[in-house]
Amino acid sequence: MTGSILSWSLAFALACVSLAILLSLFRLVRGPTSADRILAVDTLTINVIALIMLFGVAEATTTYFESALLLAMVAFVATVAYCKFLLRGDIVE
């Protein structure tokens, strides 16, 4: 009994997050505006953070936490930089 609940819910969550990554990739390719693509990249990285954490639980290792933290920071900076570029045509004013 014990262990099977966890493995099934882990498989469910991994399937859901993978499907979510495919959906945000669809929005990234489809567009239509550049703000849509920025939002799609932002969502994609948030989904990838969830995938990394679920992979860490599945493998029972804590090695991947730092990569998830780095990805969260880089994704935020990238989103703000893209938006600043669209707003001003310049990132560092």
Next chain:
Amino acid sequence: MSLAAEILIAALLVFGGAFTLVGSWGLARLPSLMTRLHGPTKATTLGVGACLIASMIYFPVSGHSWSAHELLITIFLLLTAPISANMIAKAHLHRQGHGIDANPTDDIVSGLPAPPDGGDWATFQGGANGPRLPPSARGD
């Protein structure tokens, strides 16, 4: 690992996975950018937070040492999601208001009310593509 902890972790994982999927489904299906912003900023952040909390419960219960990494990531995501959503909405308003993007959405071009003092919205002023600010507003 006790059965109660396992059921709690499994419930959080299912909750998180479902919310992540709903958020990205909203991103793919909703009709315009202002509506699409809702899915990722609310549902996906909540789903990722649930996954991270499940991981934070899983590792101490299964014999690993406790660490604050997941809590750090959760707090960071919850702090930055509204800021990035605000920036995306501002960039969208700016581009639609200037007619830079080819297909106007959200009725922004005709729908933004004019500010009362005869100026323009702050997001449309200055920058490389917009008109220059008056000298009093520039501060020089």
